[in-house]
Amino acid sequence: MDFDIGADRQMLSDSLRRLIAERYRPGLHSSPAYSGPDYSLGIWRELASLGAVAALFPESFGGLGGDGADIAVVFEELGRGLVMEPFLPALVAGQTFALAGSHTDLIRSTVEGMTLPTFAYYEPNGRYLLSEVSARAVHTANGWRITGSKAVVPYLSSASHILVSARTAGASGDSSGVTLFLVAPDADGLSRRHYALVDGGRAGELALDGTPGALIGPEAAALPMIEQAVASGVVALCWEAVGVMEHLKAATIEHLRTRNQFGGPIGRFQALRHRLVTLAIEIEQARSAAILGAAALEGPPEERERTVSAAKLTIGRVGTLIAEESIQMHGGMGMVWELPVSHYAKRLIMIGHELGDEDYHLVRYIELRSGFAA
Amino acid sequence: MKLRFTDAEEAFRKEVQSWLREKLPKRLSEAVRCGKHLTKEDLEEWHRILNQRGWLAAHWPVEWGGTGWGVIEQFIFDMESALAGAPRIVPFGVNMLAPVLIKYGSEAQRRFWLPRILDGSDWWCQGFSEPGAGSDLASLKCVAERHGDEYIVNGQKTWTTLGHFANRIFCLVRTDPSAKKQQGISFLLIDLATPGVEMRPIVLLDGRHEVNEVFFTNVRVPAGNLVGEENKGWTYAKYLLTYERTNIAGVGEAMAALAWLRRVAGSVVVTGQPLTRDPYFAARLALVEIALENMKITNLRALAASGEGGGSAASSMLKIKGTEIRQEIASLARRALGPYAQPFMPEALEQDFHGVLPGPRDAGALAVQYFNLRKLSIFGGSNEIQREIVAKSLLED
Numbered sequence: 001m002d003f004d005i006g007a008d009r010q011m012l013s014d015s016l017r018r019l020i021a022e023r024y025r026p027g028l029h030s031s032p033a034y035s036g037p038d039y040s041l042g043i044w045r046e047l048a049s050l051g052a053v054a055a056l057f058p059e060s061f062g063g064l065g066g067d068g069a070d071i072a073v074v075f076e077e078l079g080r081g082l083v084m085e086p087f088l089p090a091l092v093a094g095q096t097f098a099l100a101g102s103h104t105d106l107i108r109s110t111v112e113g114m115t116l117p118t119f120a121y122y123e124p125n126g127r128y129l130l131s132e133v134s135a136r137a138v139h140t141a142n143g144w145r146i147t148g149s150k151a152v153v154p155y156l157s158s159a160s161h162i163l164v165s166a167r168t169a170g171a172s173g174d175s176s177g178v179t180l181f182l183v184a185p186d187a188d189g190l191s192r193r194h195y196a197l198v199d200g201g202r203a204g205e206l207a208l209d210g211t212p213g214a215l216i217g218p219e220a221a222a223l224p225m226i227e228q229a230v231a232s233g234v235v236a237l238c239w240e241a242v243g244v245m246e247h248l249k250a251a252t253i254e255h256l257r258t259r260n261q262f263g264g265p266i267g268r269f270q271a272l273r274h275r276l277v278t279l280a281i282e283i284e285q286a287r288s289a290a291i292l293g294a295a296a297l298e299g300p301p302e303e304r305e306r307t308v309s310a311a312k313l314t315i316g317r318v319g320t321l322i323a324e325e326s327i328q329m330h331g332g333m334g335m336v337w338e339l340p341v342s343h344y345a346k347r348l349i350m351i352g353h354e355l356g357d358e359d360y361h362l363v364r365y366i367e368l369r370s371g372f373a374a
Numbered sequence: 375m376k377l378r379f380t381d382a383e384e385a386f387r388k389e390v391q392s393w394l395r396e397k398l399p400k401r402l403s404e405a406v407r408c409g410k411h412l413t414k415e416d417l418e419e420w421h422r423i424l425n426q427r428g429w430l431a432a433h434w435p436v437e438w439g440g441t442g443w444g445v446i447e448q449f450i451f452d453m454e455s456a457l458a459g460a461p462r463i464v465p466f467g468v469n470m471l472a473p474v475l476i477k478y479g480s481e482a483q484r485r486f487w488l489p490r491i492l493d494g495s496d497w498w499c500q501g502f503s504e505p506g507a508g509s510d511l512a513s514l515k516c517v518a519e520r521h522g523d524e525y526i527v528n529g530q531k532t533w534t535t536l537g538h539f540a541n542r543i544f545c546l547v548r549t550d551p552s553a554k555k556q557q558g559i560s561f562l563l564i565d566l567a568t569p570g571v572e573m574r575p576i577v578l579l580d581g582r583h584e585v586n587e588v589f590f591t592n593v594r595v596p597a598g599n600l601v602g603e604e605n606k607g608w609t610y611a612k613y614l615l616t617y618e619r620t621n622i623a624g625v626g627e628a629m630a631a632l633a634w635l636r637r638v639a640g641s642v643v644v645t646g647q648p649l650t651r652d653p654y655f656a657a658r659l660a661l662v663e664i665a666l667e668n669m670k671i672t673n674l675r676a677l678a679a680s681g682e683g684g685g686s687a688a689s690s691m692l693k694i695k696g697t698e699i700r701q702e703i704a705s706l707a708r709r710a711l712g713p714y715a716q717p718f719m720p721e722a723l724e725q726d727f728h729g730v731l732p733g734p735r736d737a738g739a740l741a742v743q744y745f746n747l748r749k750l751s752i753f754g755g756s757n758e759i760q761r762e763i764v765a766k767s768l769l770e771d
């Protein structure tokens with residue numbers, strides 16, 4: 001057993017932590033505006049020039065890593081600093097291109113922070129199911145034309161490229177018949193409705209009406225590829241959550257030490273002390289789950305999917321506990337917009353709603369565990 | 375980052391597995407799996423087999439008969455033993471007294487007592503808790519007064535696990551009543567055959583005689599049986615309680631219990647489906663299984679971080695999580711039996727019982743075991759005491 005991340009990753013982790021602490025001053029992410037643009041291009045490019053995006057991809061795509069452990073190191077620091085930059089869509093869309101063996105140049109320019117692809121995998125009535133694809137693509141004399149609706153697409157307004165799953169065969173819910181297309185943001189018949197997210201991120205609804213798109217990867221057989229790319233996104237979210245939890249734990253400890261009531265620090269009250277210990281224990285469990293998830297990315301598909309679901313389920317349960325308890329133990333101070341605690345707590349809860357919540361992954365784990373298909 | 379054992383560790387695991395296959399008597403592993411009672415002779419037999427291989431006191435220094443294993447080897451050994459259904463090593467002599475003697479005892483004490491622990495000449499029990507000193511152990515009152523080259527001991531100890539199998543007891547006694555709580559306590563070895571010692575059974579909620587209370591009335595103990603210095607016993611006791619905690623989470627035991635639970639639940643059929651397909655039961659089963667997988671990694675991380683069981687806060691966290699998981703498995707096992715959790719047939723837990731139980735096969739002990747295992751979060755420092763240890767390290771260090 002070797003839990004050491006190695007010297008290179010440690011260095012990246014340290015420099016990321018430094019840069020984020022410097023550039024993400026407290027207050028920046030507590031801006032009440034939550035209004036566009038989707039992300040701050042300056043910081044995104046700075047983080048990219050540090051190698052934070054490159055770490056998510058193998059060398060053959062201009063990257064520096066691409067293993068589960070690389071994803072772990074980057075996203076834990078993003079979580080610790082509550083960084084709201086588009087790492088997740090870059091990772092999931094980029095990985096999908098890599099798996100499809102397509103658009104290598106797009107991955108390279110993403111690694112450099114010059115382009116930003118996003119991935120429209122969900123639909124309004126599909127919840128977290130990647131096979132619930134009703135959008136249809138038909139082949140015409142002028143190429144592929146796509147019609148349908150995609151839901152809660154991350155960083156939709158600023159994405160330079162939009163990857164869309166659409167059906168070329170079968171019915172919504174079928175595991176075969178799903179195909180990937182690349183769509184330009186300004187393509188014909190494409191309309192977008194942007195909105196802010198509870199945690200300060202941004203996303204949007206995408207409507208396609210006979211919109212032209214370029215085929216990516218195999219026709220009608222893209223689902224395994226999507227699942228694999230999404231699995232790395234799930235692991236990334238797990239590690240981001242671990243970083244958020246570590247921040248909330250430290251903040252809560254600090255509060256219990258320094259907040260005086262009844263003539264002394266509230267950290268001397270057993271009701272709070274014992275609950276703090278529960279948080280600490282469960283965060284260790286969450287980190288262990290994230291480690292298992294990261295290691296499983298390199299394993300066989302069935303084991304990977306089961307382990308990644310176990311990890312996200314653990315993160316979802318523990319995340320809710322940490323978010324709620326951190327607010328509670330901060331008392332009124334946990335409720336205010338002005339302090340970072342509430343924003344970290346919101347992010348933690350919203351991570352639960354990205355790429356599958358605890359209920360979805362519990363059911364999925366049980367199905368995969370007992371050997372019948374997800 | 376690699377979540378695999380090294381080649382050397384993997385080879386060691388194979389060696390342990392094949393040795394267990396060969397040497398662990400089937401009678402014992404079957405009894406352990408079914409939650410049946412082990413007799414004193416069963417436990418002694420397993421100690422003897424381990425001792426022949428040199429694995430009884432694996433963590434002792436090599437010169438006293440230990441193996442020189444690192445913490446990962448120890449973890450693997452404990453896990454594989456539990457998975458194979460081996461009885462737990464009775465900890466009082468091997469894991470509790472011996473480390474204290476090795477660190478604080480005299481040369482003569484080590485030479486005399488350690489071989490007797492290994493060869494089974496002595497069965498030790500622990501005399502720490504008292505009726506008025508449970509979680510607040512330092513408030514103990516049992517007194518030892520020095521008279522010439524003897525101590526005269528008066529007082530009472532309680533919760534003495536398997537004391538009725540033991541011939542000796544190591545005790546915390548008060549030697550300086552005027553000193554403050556933790557000071558004035560000494561660590562004394564007492565022969566249970568000494569006049570004035572009386573052991574009485576305490577029957578637990580599952581109807582079993584597992585623990586005892588021990589009364590001392592003017593018991594004369596040779597002064598040479600004092601371990602270390604007089605009035606320093608609290609230091610030794612604390613050392614004893616934090617020593618060798620690589621297996622404090624009980625990962626192997628929980629894995630074995632979970633496998634057993636899956637088997638039982640799979641054999642219970644409800645409206646044509648095994649219970650493992652019932653959505654709510656399946657969910658709880660999955661949750662505990664995932665928590666256990668996570669805890670295994672948490673445990674290995676603690677070992678990797680410190681090389682010594684992970685320090686006292688990490689050990690306490692593992693004790694809390696480990697007992698919660700083990701108790702949840704026991705709780706699910708009880709639920710799996712449905713109405714057949716109710717029959718109380720203690721005779722079925724004896725190894726010579728070959729009758730047929732009402733309800734699911736081989737499952738008769740599960741409900742009673744659920745009650746017995748409530749002890750896990752109480753003994754060895756209750757989980758609330760463990761929480762205080764962790765809270766201190768988080769808030770005050």
